[in-house]
Amino acid sequence: MSRHVTFMTIDDAAHYTPQERAAIVAAYPAHEREARARGIPVLGSGRIFPVAxxxxxxxxxxxxxxxxxxxxxxxxxxxxxxxxxxxxxxxxxxxxxxxxxxxxxxxxxxxxxxxxxxxxxxxxxxxxxxxxxxxxxxxxxxxxxxxxxxxxxxxxxxxxxxxxxxxxxxxxxxxxxxxxxxxxxxxxxxxxxxxxxxxxxxxxxxxxxxxxxxxxxxxxxxxxx
Structure with missing residues (x-):
């Protein structure tokens, strides 16, 4: 049995306008935006490159x-x-x-x-x-x-x-x-x-x-x- 992981971000949600996507992201706390909007995990003791x-x-x-x-x-x-x-x-x-x-x-x-x-x-x-x-x-x-x-x-x-x-x-x-x-x-x-x-x-x-x-x-x- 094989498995595959597909990453999707808020930018792939084409039913939102760019302005709506930006507003949704802005509503998240700053430290949660990468995870909530782009699915970037927050596991481990820290990313090597803590850069947006x-x-x-x-x-x-x-x-x-x-x-x-x-x-x-x-x-x-x-x-x-x-x-x-x-x-x-x-x-x-x-x-x-x-x-x-x-x-x-x-x-x-x-x-x-x-x-x-x-x-x-x-x-x-x-x-x-x-x-x-x-x-x-x-x-x-x-x-x-x-x-x-x-x-x-x-x-x-x-x-x-x-x-x-x-x-x-x-x-x-x-x-x-x-x-x-x-x-x-x-x-x-x-x-x-x-x-x-x-x-x-x-x-x-x-x-x-x-x-x-x-x-x-x-x-x-x-x-x-």
Whole structure:
């Protein structure tokens, strides 16, 4: 027996006008609005990113050609592999998530077919577990398997300018950007926002349940270099 969870928000209630939806949301206590209007759970000891979606969502727009762009890949199998594309407005120092994809049980060859249309020139950041060799890849490191299929992987795993790797520091960098208006996500990326809603910190400080924001974490590392 399989099961599926579908998220619906007040924005999906088309029988209300936008003005009526806004009035309904405004009537809720501020601390309950995300849960009541958008079904965002309030379990655990705190969300990793305690930021309202409205603060980071933006309408898609045509990217200036001169903005630096970077892909980021997070490896998975039963838990989905995921990828994002980021663009950086260097003048305003705002990072935009412009594309997102996720899929379970996809080989490097299959995932590369999905990502190459984003631009064969687009460089991809990747986490350090990409150095892991796999039986399926005949002992070839995972990142190299993607490279062999034509994905433009960076030569080293994502890290800060001093060579360190810290998930916590990366998350705090992202949170700081979100809270200061320097991190935006195209509002059409439903998969990304679904993971964002579930990305939580439990009492043992384990980071669980979200692949797409983690991919962004890798890319922010590399933009910082």
């Amino acid at each position: 979606e409205a603060l980071i969502a933006c309408e898609p727009f045509r990217l200036p050609r001169y903005w630096p762009r970077l892909g980021a890949l997070d490896f998975g199998w039963d838990h989905p592999s995921a990828a994002v594309e980021l663009a950086w407005d260097t003048e305003a120092d705002v990072v935009y998530v412009t594309k997102a994809a996720r899929a379970s049980q996809q080989t490097p060859a299959m995932q590369t077919l999905t990502l190459k249309p984003w631009g064969e020139w687009l460089p991809f950041a990747w986490p350090r577990d990409g150095r892991r060799e796999t039986l399926e890849g005949a002992g070839v490191a995972l990142a190299r398997q993607y490279s062999a299929h034509g994905l433009n992987m960076l030569s080293r795993h994502a890290q800060f300018s001093d060579g360190s790797v810290s998930v916590e520091a990366g998350l705090m960098e992202m949170l700081d950007r979100m809270q200061s208006g320097r991190f935006k996500v195209f509002a059409t990326l439903a998969d990304w926002f679904e993971e964002f809603r579930l990305f939580r910190r439990f009492y043992w400080d384990a980071v669980l349940g979200a692949e797409l924001p983690d991919g962004v974490d890798h890319a922010v590392f590399d933009f910082a270099v």
